[in-house]
Amino acid sequence: MSLQAKLDAFKADFVAGKPPYNAPAAIHPVMARATAELIASGQAGRALKAGDKAPSFTLNDPDGKPVSSADLLAQGPLILSFYRGVWCPYCNMELQALQEALPAFQAAGAQLVAVSPQTAPNSRKSMRNNNLQFPILGDTRNDVAAAFGLRFALPDYLVDLYTMLKNDLPTFNGDPSWTLPMPARYVIAQDGTILYAEVNPDYTHRPEPEDMLHVLQAA
Secondary structure, three states, X not given: OOHHHHHHHHHHHHHHOOOOOOOOOOHHHHHHHHHHHHHHHOHHHHOOOOOOEXXXXXXXXXXXXXXXXXXXXXXXXXXXXXXOXXXXXXXXXXXXXXXXXXXXXXXXXXXXXXXXXXXXXHHHHHHHHOOOOOOEEEOHHHHHHHHOOOEXXXXXXXXXXXXXXXXXXXXXXXXXXXXXXXXXXXXXXXXXXXXXXXXXXXXXXXXXXXXXXXXXXXX
């Protein structure tokens, strides 16, 4: 089953309120409104795209070790997956799919890292829960996401909903700003040129990991 098929099946069960989710029906129109407004804003179209130069960065891994994009690119092409956090089931399913594809990425000489605003303990939890063999780097305040054009502020009504659902982003992220990255995936060549970019303001839609293989093989 494809990643998107798995996401669609999860969403159908979640919206239907099937166990173990039992989500209140009233939350779904609120989430749909926020997604529609983010799409309408056009921000995804302004994010960095193929042909642009990727910004350089240095971020800490979950153990506090600095990891620089320059060092990663010295080893080969770089895959970046922007990850909202441990609380997002869609994001966790995507990480699992990327983990399954990791041997193919490595065979093409690529490095894979996820980038998330969450705190290091939450990144360690994400790595354990999803059995990851690639790191999640901590992007405090979503500064790297902003450099790629991905950071957005949640509208007040969505903040209220997340608070009700106990998705307390300031606690998850160690940052009071209530911002997130739009889900995005990039392939960056060793000279810093973006070869592949997939940005979607609808967090329930993610590209297939295999979509990047032809780009990596060409690189």
